[in-house]
Amino acid sequence: xxxxxxxxxxxxxxxxxxxxxxxxxxxxxxxxxxxxxxxxxxxxxxxxxxxxxxxxxxxxxxxxxxxxxxxxxxxxxxxxxxxxxxxxxxxxxxxxxxxxxxxxxxxxxxxxxxxxxxxxxxx
Numbered sequence: 001x002x003x004x005x006x007x008x009x010x011x012x013x014x015x016x017x018x019x020x021x022x023x024x025x026x027x028x029x030x031x032x033x034x035x036x037x038x039x040x041x042x043x044x045x046x047x048x049x050x051x052x053x054x055x056x057x058x059x060x061x062x063x064x065x066x067x068x069x070x071x072x073x074x075x076x077x078x079x080x081x082x083x084x085x086x087x088x089x090x091x092x093x094x095x096x097x098x099x100x101x102x103x104x105x106x107x108x109x110x111x112x113x114x115x116x117x118x119x120x121x122x123x
Contacts, residue, residue, distance in 0.1 A: 001121055009064075009073070009113050013057040015106065016080060020053025037090055049083070056080040060113070070123035077114035081107045 023031065028043040038046050059076025063069050084107030091099040117123070 005113055005116055005121055008109055009060045012109055013060040016053040017057035020050040023050030024054060037094055052083060064123055074114045074117035077110045081110040081114060
């Protein structure tokens with residue numbers, strides 16, 4: 001199970017790092033072409049969401065890999081699950097229902113990592 005959790009955490013970290021980097025570095029106007037939801041938020045908020053996703057991605061892997069404060073790994077996973085819950089709410093409000101599926105999958109995987117790393121498969 002430990003290997004499965006590492007693989008899930010690595011995949012989640014890659015996905016959130018890429019998405020976060022795009023949100024943190026791309027101008028809001030350019031993001032609006034493919035992500036309509038950014039129109040509802042300020043440029044600073046979109047960048048903040050990107051930075052949160054990058055930090056969450058780092059927190060999923062680095063603390064456990066370096067064995068420095070490994071409790072940060074399930075905390076990062078919990079934060080990313082919460083981020084996906086809020087994203088799903090935003091997409092539901094905008095009636096962007098296909099995007100909710102992506103949020104549910106990513107959030108569910110992050111929640112699974114959080115539960116397992118807090119519980120039976122902790123470091």
